Amino acid sequence: MNSDLPSDIFSDVSVEPSTIEDFKQVKEEVIKTPNDITRWLKLFDNIDSFTNTSNSFTTDFKTFVTTSYNELLSRFPYLVAIWRRFAIVSYKIIGERESIEVLGRSVVNCPYSNDLWRDYITALEVSKDDDLDDYIRRGIKMIGRHFNSDWIWDKYLNIGDKWEKYQNVITIPLYEYSKYYTQYSELSRDMEIEKVVEETYLDTAVKKYGRSLDELSLIEKSQILEEFNYSIFQKTQALVTDQWQWESLIKVPYLDLSLMDTIKSERKIWIEYLNWAINKYQQTQLPRDQVISIFERCLIPNCFDEELWLKYLAFLNLEPDFEQMDLVYNRAINKFVPLDKNVLRFSYPHFLLVHEKHAMINDYIFDLMKYFSGGNHLHKPFKLQFLKCFQSLLQCWNQMYPDFIPYVRSVIDADLTEGGKLGEQVDVMYSNNLMKFVNEDSIQVIIEFYLHHTDDNNTLRSFFNTYYDSSVLKSCSGFWKFFVQLECKNLHFPNLDMIMTYIISHTTLPKIVVDSLVMEYYATATDNYSLFKKLGRNLMEIKLWTSTSVIQNPGLSSRYNLGPQWGKNYDNPGIMIDHKPEIIKRRDFKISEEYVLPSFRNVERAGAQVPYSKK
């Protein structure tokens, strides 16, 4: 697949490196953009061409190669092709043992890759490894339900007792299913019928003859056997035929960063495939492991796809097993799902909550909070995600700690007023931890949470009166929205009007928010016009608050703090022109009455230069 890539356009690595210093220089360029796979591939190409021409390698060089591959593979553990190259180059420069060790790590890091297992087992065979059989057994566990895993079944079936393995393999929908059926059928003919045919099946079949099993002739027995075998064959065949619809369409079942477009376009094939499998599972026609196998295979090329991970978790949650789901969560959170996709990350604390792992929740969220706040200086802060951490933490704590809402209020008081004290409902350690992260933005999340969890109107209104002119709240959409909606709901127009007037002239909310609040007010007013009328206001005045014109909308000019001078420099922005030629005392004109000329002002200024600033 590397041949698809252009190899001559990256000028910065165009000089063929030959010394370890050269290589290190190239590597420095590569790690500047660690996600750019083409640069990595170029580096590996350079390593390859160097190793092809040379025979002895310094320890330095060997370490360099190993760390380079490790760096990329720890970033993208599902890059099957890179693991294979790594194994080959290790073989060349270090030796067979090292190469096998690399393959061993590859199947640990990417345990559901059919290709890597095949390489690994083949290498172990060649080296005549003593534990080969054990590795084959392990391989069967991981990839035994892979559609193309017949190669490993061939080996596995030859280890020890065959019969049970055959009984297993013929129920698995494999591409080569008929081969195993044929072998199985032959084998079964030498077996006692009770060992082959399921008990209930056998009972019903025998009853049809009206005699006991012992009384049946050999031919009759073999007929039952054949029929039973055939019924298994038919089931497996139906599954294979179904699966083939999608298996035949998937062209890139591995992760290749240069083929992401194809992978993306094949995503919907995978989804159809998975939906089919989930359905079959729910109808008990497909075992859970078979569905897991398809999920795991799908997640190799689609490992960055948050939605598919969630789908996987949703599937596992049908029969929840904490350990198993926790492992999947950890893989997705720590290795694969990109940092700007966080649905899954924020579902994890709730997963822990369901399983009552309270300490884990706090550790997880505080870690995440620290990370998103930019606290470790490795990257820029992710503000929105940081705030979501707060939301998530508050939601969890609300379920973990009794009497939590008064505590939230105490956090707000402690932050916004002097001498406010923190409540004791939450462990001191966590409480202090929380306060470290409270800032102008996160306090808004806390306030919103408090408001939405308080029912009493009097408490809410007194909260409003305490804090409405706090500078933190000037830009807090949630706070204002909450009170507008509250007073709309209560149809308290005097309060509503006061709040709106304050919003219009004193807050710094985005216009789109102000507009939607105005429209909410407007809608409530039109629905309850008789109440609204008592205010002595006109409905159209309310609507005017949404006007974008600073001239027409009095609220805007006060929000933008525009003085009376504003209009004067309209035609030459930034320059005041005080004296323009003007007509004054203009009179009404009537055709039948004599027209008296008006007076003029500043006529001599008409030709004056525009007073541009000298700077």
Place this chain on the structure above:
Amino acid sequence: MNNYIELLKDPYNLTKWVKILDIQVTKASSDEEVTNMRTIYDEFLGNFPYLVNYYIKYIDLEYQLQNISKCEEIYESGFRYLSYSIEFWMSYLKFKITTTAINFNSVKDLVTLFETARSFIGLHYFSGDFYKLYLEFLQTYETLGITGYDNLLKYVLEVPLYNYSYFHEKVDKKYVDSYITTQYKAYKLYEYEKKLTNYNDVKFISVQELKTWDKYLEFMELNYPHEFVIQLYERAVITTSQYPEIWNKYVSYLTSKGKYRQAEIVAKRGKQIERIVEFALIRDKHLVVEALKKSRESTKLPVQDNWNDYNETLSKYLHT
């Protein structure tokens, strides 16, 4: 016939209408042909009420048939939308001058009509031709004892017009202050006027042009008396009738001046046009919606997940 079928499939397509509107009728035409012509034009103008040229074309056809009262009728219906259109008024005034029997009273009536026209379009930047016609008219009938020529000329000097200098050539130097002031003002307005085009179409207009209208209107609001602002708004909605922005701005302007009743009327007019335009754009809207849907497909995740009910929320992902 094919043209008609095409139109039935797509009744708000101006290009298809134009093909059909190319009708010639003469006095020799049959009654049926004339009725057809009228039906087509009435239907068309119901769909596109701001296309002044087609009103005038319709009137011309009736004029050829010498149906003077029918012409009047069409003018009347046109004025419901076009009372601030210079083209329409000019056409109407010329029509009235040529079809009125001249005597002192009838000329008096025409002066009243000119005054009505002036109240609508007298402050229009391009009303120079109107004033020329008006002045010529007054001059011609001075012999009948009609006064007002000198008055009107003095008045015109103060209106910031595109061809303001034409009128100053007719007076002596004592009007120099007026000349300078009007020149200054006319130049200022030209900054905006030069960026505007006079549409007679229902095509989309450019964003820049909408912006220019917006800025021009603000400039008027800041610098000119109410009647100037109104005439500019009326001009603006003729050209931008299918865009809600200018209608909304107009309503806000009237509201901000406390003229709630007028604001309501304008809002209703805007709504009426909006409905017509919505039909016309419905196919394009369809495309827009499709495009939006497509772009959404890649970001199908629900915006806000409520993980408080973990099992319930997670299960939504099972069949995504």
